[in-house]
Amino acid sequence: MGWIRSLLDGSKALSDKRRRNAEIDEELEAYIGESVSDKMRGGMSLKDAVKAAHAEAGTAETVREKVWSAGWESTLDRLWGDLTYSLRRLSHAPALVFTVVLSIGLGIAANGTIFSIISTFILQPPPVGDPSRLLAIMRTYDRGQCCNYFPKPVYEDLRTQAKSFSDMAAYYDVLPASIGVNGDSKREWGQAVTANYFDVAQLQMAAGRGFEATEEHAPAIVLGYRLWQRQFAGDAAIVGKVIDVSGHPYTVVGVARSGFRGLEQVLDPQFWVPLGDLPELIVNAPPADSRSMQWLHIAARLKPEVTQQQAMQELDVFAGRFTQAYPATDKDNGFHMSPVGSIPERDKKMLEMFLLGISVVALLVLVIACANVANLLLAYGAQRQREMAVRLALGATRAQLLRQILLESVLLALGGGVVGVLLSLWATYGLSSFKLPAPVATDISVHVDWRVLLYTFVLSALAGLLCGFIPAWTASRPVVSSALKGETALSRPGRRLTLRSVLVVTQITLSLVLLCGAGLFLRSLESAAKIDVGFRSRGVVMMAVDPQLHRYTPERSVQMLHDVRERVAHLPGVISATATDGVPLLGGHRSDGFVVPGYPAAQGPNSVELYMAGPQYFETLGIPRIAGRDLGDENPMAPKAAIVNEEFVRRYFHGDSPIGHTVNGGGVAYQIVGVAKDTKARSIGEQQRPVLYRAISQNLASDPSFEGYTIMARYDGDPATLIKAMEDQIHFVDPALAIFNVQTMEEHMHDALLLPRLVGTIFTVFGVSGLLLALVGLYGVMSYSVSQRTKEIGVRMALGAKATEVQRMVVRGGMRLALISVVLGLPLALAAARLTTSLLYGVKPWDVATFTLVPLLLIAVLLIACWIPSRRASRVDPMVALRVD
């Protein structure tokens, strides 16, 4: 209790210092008064008594000081004094403050931005109740290979038998549907979930409720917060209303809370329906009774008294039991548990390495910034040697000076932290505009949250201490006798200048490493953009519809696609038009293993990319056909015709002509009628994959697409007009059809270059920041050394040195530092580049162009940093310079 009173009294004293002082004075006065009365009673005269009493009591000032220092508040008060003093001092050096705050700001911004990514994707749990007890369960195969999803019967077995969990929910993670009211529908992505999903997640709802146990098959829907805002304008009375979900009436029972995007990191589902509704919403829904179809994700709520290890042991027991009971499907399968919302095990390592890598790079930027600031503060400290000497001579301790100077640098760094956070806000906004090249809805937007604020705060304070320490140490240790006379330690040639040079060399070296990284990734981006994808991306627009979401029969779908294609092909400006089930370069479409009768098994992995193609497919995408015939409106009843690419011929036919042969893939026979040139299928940087194109009219019924069908048109003219016209044609055929993924092929290619673009952007920003910082650092050192050597230069010129010679001397000094840095930095950069091999497209990590151009560029820029101070040196007037002092 004592400390509460102490805290209260202390704060009261601090908040009204004058009153506290008056109180002390009054008490002291009473004390002295009583003392005087007492002494007079003892026989002293008033005058003597007063004199004696004051002598005994000491001055009011001293007493006051002593009373104050008895409480904790005096420490705070002293700190406050230091703080205001520091602020006052700093306000006299606005240029220094500006440079330091900006330098640290850049460094903190780099780290804050990268940490925002980490915070958003790794540290932030999904907004569910008690995320630490909500676990994602996966299934392992082949004794511990990670990971598969669940067949429904396995989920049901686990749910009914496992004792470690209070409940277990399952969900199907990517479900498309067209959602709206009165024909105004949009294609949205959502999830099909067991009725207990929202209870297991313990999710707060923005409105209404989750599903009830009786609603396993009910036409009920929970809307995502954003969908509710966007499509239904945040209608407060939405709960209970009936909306159209892919042509079926569904009753809205609730709205999920803002920010809830399901239990996984990157997906962005915006609605949830009961799992039992799946068969009516998608064609060929996975059969609920199959023990081999792995399609469900599981989230389980751990009982409060059970640890993860115990739960894992129980799951292991089940794995053994299931292997016994179902050897055909469950043999060698096990279970894997991870906190819900963590990055999938498969991608975890790569992503963590990547984030670790860019974190290190961001820290490098901060180190460069710190070196810069330390350098500036050293120069600033040198100017203050006299002040420090005076304060030491007046009795200040070195510790006090040290504290004072460190406080200054921490203050500066915190200022930089604020600037850094502001820059990060802007940078994360920019980062959020990157789009993942994937067919389903994803959200990779990045936000600055409290973790980022805390991290940047700690980092700024650390940076302040780090870059303040050396300057504080040297400044608090002036050679008192000479400093008082106005000689600064730095004016003596030699030692301390070296410290500053070392800092500058560090800066330039690290900047060189960053710039080489930037150079490499820009070259990589350039060569990635130049990779021949095999089709012509310019002049193609595309948009998708999903007839299944509108309860089309396969026959009607084929007819609709045929009609739309015909109409679009006859639009003015359209050269050719086609339909397909999947756009290339979306990270992966459908694939199957193939067997060619009469030929040995394929060389390499047996996996063929499958695309459906309407008439004019190759013409529209600009893929040259090199043999056989084109695919047209094939007769659905006829044998299935297919065109394969050259890689298919190489792998499966060993170079023989495939035309006329029949190949089998996924239990279906295709007759090859033609060969087309190779194209990139999944991603831009990949090795060629075998591709088989099959007729849309012959395969739509037997193997319907899950992602809808895309109409593509090659055009000549204005894409915006064409897009409008194409939409009109689609709506002419069926006004209810929801149109989605409207973009030009060039926009799509832009998204497909996400990784090289992202890395290139990050490194360029970091590299340029580093370069700027190094530039400021070198400039600072050079111009400081010029100002310190004015006298020396004056003497040289008086003795006959020419201005150009002086200038050359100064530049040579700076260039020496630059060259040392390049010599140190190049091997470092080369070593670092080896780590980036897997991120580079078509560029070797020892790319000659990068490693010659970047150092040359750096030296050229640094030359400017030396040249400006050297000009000043050459203009030194010996008469003026020698008269100084």
Place this chain on the structure above:
Amino acid sequence: MPSRTTDLIQGTLEMLVLKTLALTPMHGYGIALRIEQISGGTFLVNPGSLLPALNRMERAGHVKGEWRATENNRRAKYYVMTEKGRKALKNETETWGRQTAAINKILEA
């Protein structure tokens, strides 16, 4: 005079003040005077050490300060010992007794 006075042993001032206040509430000068008188002038307490100590003790809740009029009709801050102060005095006296006994033993050995 200086030959008769000694510095207070570190940390004992608060105990002495509490002991003084055990009988009756007193103001600062009264406490100083009482300590001086009872110690026969050995300990002289000046306000520079007494007032901070009183401040500390007030914070710790061992004493409570109230402004009252003195017999000379002057407004002064009187200190009243609290129940907590009484306990603290008992503790400190015991500790002190043990310590001095031990020190005496060592010195007499």
